[in-house]
Amino acid sequence: MTASPASPASLPVTAPPGPAAPLDLLYSETEEGLRAAVRSLLADRCDAAAVLARAESGTPHDPALWHTLAADIGAAGLLVPEKLGGQGASHREAAVVLEELGRAVAPLPYLTSSVLATEILLGCDTPDVAPLLRELAAGRRVCVPAVPLTLAPGAPLPAPVKDAGGGVLTGTVTSVADAAAADVLLVLADTGLYAVPAASAAPTPLVPLDLTRPLARITLDAAAGTRLADPATARAAVAGALLSGAGLLASEQLGIAEWCLTRTVAHVRERHQFNRPVGSFQALKHRLARLWLDVASARAAARAAADALATGSPDAPLTVAVAQAYCSGVAVRAAEECVQLHGGTGMTWEHPAHLYLKRAKADSLALGTAGHHRGLVADFAELPAP
CATH class of the missing domain: 1.20.140.10 (Butyryl-CoA Dehydrogenase, subunit A, domain 3)
Incomplete structure (x- = not known):
């Protein structure tokens, strides 16, 4: 154990x-x-x-x-x-x-x-x-958190996406479940939590074991987000x-x-x-x-x-x-x-x-x-x- x-x-x-x-x-x-x-x-x-x-x-x-x-x-x-x-x-x-x-x-x-x-x-x-x-x-x-589906309670959170200033976000998150169905993504950045339109997140479909719950890699390239909360x-x-x-x-x-x-x-x-x-x-x-x-x-x-x-x-x-x-x-x-x-x-x-x-x-x-x-x-x- x-x-x-x-x-x-x-x-x-x-x-x-x-x-x-x-x-x-x-x-x-x-x-x-x-x-x-x-x-x-x-x-x-x-x-x-x-x-x-x-x-x-x-x-x-x-x-x-x-x-x-x-x-x-x-x-x-x-x-x-x-x-x-x-x-x-x-x-x-x-x-x-x-x-x-x-x-x-x-x-x-x-x-x-x-x-x-x-x-x-x-x-x-x-x-x-x-x-x-x-x-x-x-x-x-439909709103989906941009975190890996395998992320567990009690485990360290992944490195946050970088905020270049003013909610302009850059970074990559993999194994995000149901991103294809999302209208909004919740992105954990170094300056807090942001709501990002899914259309600006460039999701790349991955090949999942379970075809009924698709996974995607989210790539943010200077994507604009609305800040919802501070980092803590x-x-x-x-x-x-x-x-x-x-x-x-x-x-x-x-x-x-x-x-x-x-x-x-x-x-x-x-x-x-x-x-x-x-x-x-x-x-x-x-x-x-x-x-x-x-x-x-x-x-x-x-x-x-x-x-x-x-x-x-x-x-x-x-x-x-x-x-x-x-x-x-x-x-x-x-x-x-x-x-x-x-x-x-x-x-x-x-x-x-x-x-x-x-x-x-x-x-x-x-x-x-x-x-x-x-x-x-x-x-x-x-x-x-x-």
Whole structure:
């Protein structure tokens, strides 16, 4: 185990006033209603065939679907206060949306825009961010942070882009997720945080493992940006957003694992060998039983992380680290089992199993690897490095 490069004290925590609220892992009626709305939308307009077709086209982002989810359902503004045009909800509701997006491997910039970028802007808490937050909450704009998707909570932030003066920015950032869908980029510069029109950022598409979440290299060559926050505020806001993003990413990983388990169980019930369903063989029963236990545990970990973030628990950094350290591996194992237990069918391009395996593998690197988060858990528990 490798110790994290940052101490637990460096992670942002906002403790709630008074005694901490008890941990609540159950879904509320409101959350179940939100789940039903999102699942119905995705079942109707984002089935596996549609996702695969858009991924093959090289333009996975569906603006019409995004508008329905973001504006009509109001999912884009869940984390935005009502006074800024949002829903005034919490990380619990956002986690439910990400579960459903994971179940559908939906190629939508929800994690990057409605979670990471929104959290950065909320962390700045300056008058300059209010207009942009209103646009994001209404679904009229997509905003993406110009930071590598692999950047983890507790890790040192990358060298900032250089400001030549007056918000004229020069520099390069690689592995930026969903830049192709963005209207605005949030750029961390040496003089603070800037909002830069995506059209002036010259994104160069990269070849990602996960075709449903495209990556790009952002090159700023004397690009004009609007300053939103000073350097200290900007770096603290980015650090806080990475913590929230990692915690909610666990819910997307949970959704991936749940779909893979459900689809695999259905397949082994229907597939027959030697005049028996293959699911009746004891070896497969044991594998699927172990996977069910893994998914149930992942659900508890992901819900705990979402609840800790929603309540501002002082244990939120630890809870998030535990969720990421566990859910990351469960999603990958579930997707691998899905491919293998589907036999030859699972190996084909036409079957959606490969989409889930690639998303699970890519998510295992996003916002910190499982090893990084295990290092954070060791730090919080004050375990000595080997």
